[in-house]
Amino acid sequence: MIEFQIGDRMIGRDHPPMIIAEMSGNHNNNLDRALALADAAAEAGAHALKLQTYTPDTITLNERGGLFDIKDQDSLWHGKNLYELYKEAHTPWDWHEIIFERAKKRGMLAFSSPFDETAVEFLQQLDVPAFKIASFESNHFPLLKKVAQTGKPVLISSGTSNLSELVESVRYLQSHGADKIVIFKCTSTYPALPENSNLNTIPVLQSIFPGCIIGLSDHTMGVGAATASIALGARVIEKHFTLSRADGGVDSAFSLEPQELLNLVIETEKAFQALGTVQLESQKAEEKSRQFKRSIYASENIKAGDLFSPENIKVVRPGDGLHPKYYESLLGTKAQFNYEKGRPIYLFK
Numbered sequence: 001m002i003e004f005q006i007g008d009r010m011i012g013r014d015h016p017p018m019i020i021a022e023m024s025g026n027h028n029n030n031l032d033r034a035l036a037l038a039d040a041a042a043e044a045g046a047h048a049l050k051l052q053t054y055t056p057d058t059i060t061l062n063e064r065g066g067l068f069d070i071k072d073q074d075s076l077w078h079g080k081n082l083y084e085l086y087k088e089a090h091t092p093w094d095w096h097e098i099i100f101e102r103a104k105k106r107g108m109l110a111f112s113s114p115f116d117e118t119a120v121e122f123l124q125q126l127d128v129p130a131f132k133i134a135s136f137e138s139n140h141f142p143l144l145k146k147v148a149q150t151g152k153p154v155l156i157s158s159g160t161s162n163l164s165e166l167v168e169s170v171r172y173l174q175s176h177g178a179d180k181i182v183i184f185k186c187t188s189t190y191p192a193l194p195e196n197s198n199l200n201t202i203p204v205l206q207s208i209f210p211g212c213i214i215g216l217s218d219h220t221m222g223v224g225a226a227t228a229s230i231a232l233g234a235r236v237i238e239k240h241f242t243l244s245r246a247d248g249g250v251d252s253a254f255s256l257e258p259q260e261l262l263n264l265v266i267e268t269e270k271a272f273q274a275l276g277t278v279q280l281e282s283q284k285a286e287e288k289s290r291q292f293k294r295s296i297y298a299s300e301n302i303k304a305g306d307l308f309s310p311e312n313i314k315v316v317r318p319g320d321g322l323h324p325k326y327y328e329s330l331l332g333t334k335a336q337f338n339y340e341k342g343r344p345i346y347l348f349k
Contacts, residue, residue: 001014002211002212002213004153004213006018006109008109009048011182011235013213013235016269017234017235017236018047018048018235019047019048019265019268020046020048020236021041021046021049021241022238022239023037023038023049023050023051023052024051024052024251024255025088025251026241026249026250026252027095028249029088031092034091034095037049038103039102040241040258041108041261042103042106042107043262044258044261044264045265046241048103048108048109049103050110050112051099052089052115053091053113053114053115053122054086054115054116055086055093056090058116058118058119059082059086060082060083060086061083063083064081068081068082068083070085076190076250076253077250085250089250089251096122096123096126097126100128109129110128111123111132112128112132113134113137115134115137117142120150128152129153130153130154131147131150131152131154131155132156133147133154133157135160135161136188138156138158138165138166139161139165141172144169144172145176147173148172148174148176148178149176151178153181153182154178154180155184156169156170156173156181156184157184157188158184159217160188163208167208170209181211182212183205183209183213184214184216185199185214185216185229186217187219190253190254192218192254194220194225197218197225199229199234200232202214202229214233215236216236218237218238218239219254223239223260226239226264226268227267227268231275239264240254241256241258241261242255242256242257290319291318291319292318294315294317294319294324295315295318295320295321296314296326296330296344296345297321297342297343297344297345298312298340299311301338301341302338303338304338307332307333308330308332308333309332313327315327321344321346322345326347
């Protein structure tokens, strides 16, 4: 079974899920808020804090027209051009070390999604334990090569990719040295609807990529989809995180608040524990409960020689009498012993 470490945390099918709190642009261009987000994520029990490392100039061109403009009326970012969006959302590079240090001090791993080769070089200087490839960057082969050559674990999202494209990207990573890969099932809509999550894809991805660990980068509201994904094999969960959706911000509308993040940590842990092993017999933990199964009891006083009938015997709890399978065969037969009302029926003393 494939398993490996990200920092000091082991991940794999036999290990509890790793929860990543994605800060993204929810710092709202305020370093104090970014540090407060790190603190809140740690208090909620997140195992890692993730940033995004780019500038508007490393991700797009400052142009108008065509696809540079966000024209979708349903988009959270309608009316902006890409450059304006990324200028608002990016995390200043000189904040990274400060935020990472706060996360580490609070017991979390800290890493980022680089969006170009210079970001990889920058993050390497900060000795990040892993790199995340965002959905829209999964075809950025120069970036993939640069990340793979670091030898560090790579997490890559499947959003917007056809299977053939995902296979090509993963093979390219592997061919350039990446041997510790997490593939996130991801739906790249913001927010995503549960019915578009298609979590049944997770075990299929595991069969296609047996040498990789499968996770979920989840943009749905709440924790239901992420919790359900554990039963299907996801072992790394990434969710966007904010202090309060009411505060606004580029990703706030589909981000978890602190109490929800805490619920995510708790419920995914419970889901993992609940998987257990294959159990077809009653288990030790149920021994005390077995005494409350049903059995045959005297419902009236019965003397030896009396006939058993529906009026003097019943199938009731508790379970220290004769098995209910004998009930019908007892009816009409003679009692061999005296039974007081409320005593179990037995065949032999």
